[in-house]
Amino acid sequence: MKKISTIILLLVAITTIIYQQSKNTIKKELRDFAVAEIDKVQKIFFADRFNNEVLLTKQHGKWYVGEHLARENAIELLLNTMQKIEVKNPVAESMHNSVIKSLATNAVKVEVFTHDENTPFKTYYVGRESSDHLGSYMILENSNKAFVMHLPGSNGFLAPKYNIDGEKVHVDLWRERAIFQFKTNTIDTLQITHHQSEERNFSLIKTNESYHYQGEVKDVQTEVINTYMQLFENTYCEGFMNTYEKKDSIFASTPLHSISISANGINTTLHTYNKKPRQLHLDAESNPRKWDIDRMYAKLGDDLLLIQFRTFNPILYGPTHFAVEK
Amino acid sequence: MAIKKQTYGRLALNICILILVNVLASMLFFRIDLTTDKRHSLSDTSKDILQELDDIVYVKVYLEGEFPAGFTRLQNATHQLLNEFRSYSSFLEYEFINPSENTNQEERNNLYRQLYEQGLEPTNLQVQEKNGSSEQIIFPGAIIYYKGVNVSLNLLQGQFGTHHEVVLNNSIANLEYEFSNAFLKLFEQRKPRIAFIEGNEELSIAETIDITNSLGVEKGSLSEYYQVERFDIKEFTIDSVTQKASIQKQLETMTLFQAIIIAKPNTPFNNLDKFLIDQYIMQGGKVLWFIDGVAMDMDSLNNGNAFSMALPLQLNIDDMLFKYGVRVNADLVMDMQSDEIPVVTGYQGDRPQQGMFPWFYNPLVIPKNTHPISKNLDALRTTFVSTIDTVNTNSIKKTPLLFTSPYTKLVKSPHRVSLNILEREPKLDQYKAGEQMIAVMLEGKFSSVFENRINPINKKIPLLSKSEETKMIVVADGDIIKNHVSKSGNAYPLGYNPYNNQQYNGNKKFIINALNYLLGKEELLLIRSRELKLRLLDKNELANNRFFWQIINILTPLLFIAILGLVWTMNRKRKFST
Structure with missing residues (x-):
């Protein structure tokens, strides 16, 4: 009996000491x-x-x-x-x-x-x-x-x-924002369509490990094409906007550009759309700009994306980009 | 079966007794402190503060980890104190944190930076390891949260020229004061108003910015405790009826300030100024005087002159101060314990070569007395300081607050102050004037300087000739409260010597303590005067008889246990042998 009492007393004492020593109350x-x-x-x-x-x-x-x-x-x-x-x-x-x-x-x-x-x-x-x-x-x-x-x-x-x-x-x-992650030479065909200026459309088709250019320009630089294809190795969007209430009306509008890629038997198509500016932007004649000069919307599968001109301008170059300088 | 029942019965009884004892103990709360210096007892002021707590006070102490013995003592003392606090208030919660715990160096540095920005001062420690020594950064401080606001508190107090063990001991002794003071700062809803007096070429806003608002990362300024304003004594409100300057109104405005600071005036006070200040005192106002005895500053020497004359500063307040009980002498203290100034010693090509030299006209004052205002303060930096004499006035209690070192020389003004003294070795036998008093506190019922005189201003304004119980502090150096301002207008922290990057924290703390004392926080400051005796090992004894004391320390407890065991066994033998 005495032992039990002693044990209880000891436990109480030890608990008190531990509580006193605790560095967080x-x-x-x-x-x-x-x-x-x-x-x-x-x-x-x-x-x-x-x-x-x-x-x-x-x-x-x-x-x-x-x-x-x-x-x-x-x-x-x-x-x-x-x-x-x-x-x-x-x-x-x-x-x-x-x-x-x-x-x-x-x-x-x-x-x-x-x-x-x-x-x-x-x-x-x-x-x-x-x-x-x-x-x-x-x-x-x-x-x-x-x-x-x-x-x-x-x-x-x-x-x-x-x-x-x-x-x-x-x-x-939370989604990963990579849109295109095609390793070099895995793209079989690439087609860029400028819906408002068809003369700028072109396509690149892989033949024997190099790309054949189809478009308005006749003489193209092979090195420029190779560098261009590297742009598709890591292309990111700024974010996904699937909760945006005007998603359907954006998709129903006419795209600005379409980028179609065929690789390993899979076709991927991205359409771009104009985006209204968030704030008032004035052009050189001090008129308000109708469209955002930094960002566009894009459709990839069922997703609405926000993309930046900074990333897509090099992809959407016209064919003159490839032309041999004279 | 019966024995079992009895056993359980006893167990139940014991448990009931235990619960009863605990309930009684919680109702009849008391503590016994058997230490001679009562180191485990809280002051009544702290208890009152704790009992006034009405919401959670959360203390985060950044003092956790492996430290040298001294810092472990500081850590344990903080821990013990917080436990003591908790005995008096259930609202107090705390946590000890090791800021160096994170293994990611970038994140660790970010935390260091954050703590530094919050006002905690880091300390570098040399830690002995098996393969030599390494450097460890610690933040011996705490951040206290209360109702969405917080204050930071440095537990380790810098004290210039003091042995680190003494610094730690003083820091431990001051823990209770520092915490209680921090709690008060958090609780104070409406800050009392105080004012810097203007009108007689006192120090400018820039020159008092650090003591007002704290420039540096280290917190501690008057605005943490008070609503600090500036009051031009010569700027009057025009009475709307008489269209004349209203002296009465001016006096009424002054009395709204619980204390006024007269910081290094340079031009004489006129009778009206003196009347206003005098009557402010007679109405119970508190005054902190920073008065120069002689007109002299370093700028006079820096302008290409090798010497300058230190002349008596005529402020026309000698009669006032004399009546109150002190006299600021027109002399200068030269002290061998002094700060340094840069002096051009030669040229290398076109470039001047500078050296740092002790400048005896800038005494470093290391307070040694036990008054709560100046006890355990870091050194104070002074510039062209004068001495103070007290005058026999019966009703006034005079308490000296600051003394210079004993190695002083007094020079009367007019005096030629010259940089040339740096060229010669000082003659030690000339510096034997002893400790000189440079700050004093006066407490009691003061007599007006206009007592038994014709009211010099306006007979309609009643003249009070005797004050209520009040206090004032007179410091014989205006520069104690002046922070350095560069020619480009940059202000430096108070007590900072920009030439050798030495920071003396005493100036700031002295002024804050002085005002806190003047304004009735003396009970809080009394906690500062507590003395914890430092019981260090006797180094000589340690060197001579180390092994002996080691053996004593190891064997005594063992011997004690052995004796206890022997007594226990003998007792049992005796008990059961029959």
């Missing part, structure tokens, strides 16, 4: 947002209040968003954030109720899965930015304690690191 289960072993994460699920959902899965060492390949740098940023987020400060009690209400209505749910794919290893909610914009309100599932979380060393809030656009999540934000 906030219970771990309330602030345990970080995922230490990030390599073990196999699946991440996001859901917003608009019923938008995003599922990131790791397959054979690569991350996918739905059936699409996910952007490596976005995944890297997300995992790094998940691993290193820390409590910036607990939410003040005077603000706690309003923050909880805000989290309940605006937050994005994040579920992190490791090996057991049916039960999330960790679930928390990412809310709006704190008043100083240096952290985000977050709360763990089944917790009643909200925190301002941040990434130590980084000045800013966390929503962009979780690819949260305002209060929404979307697959498009």
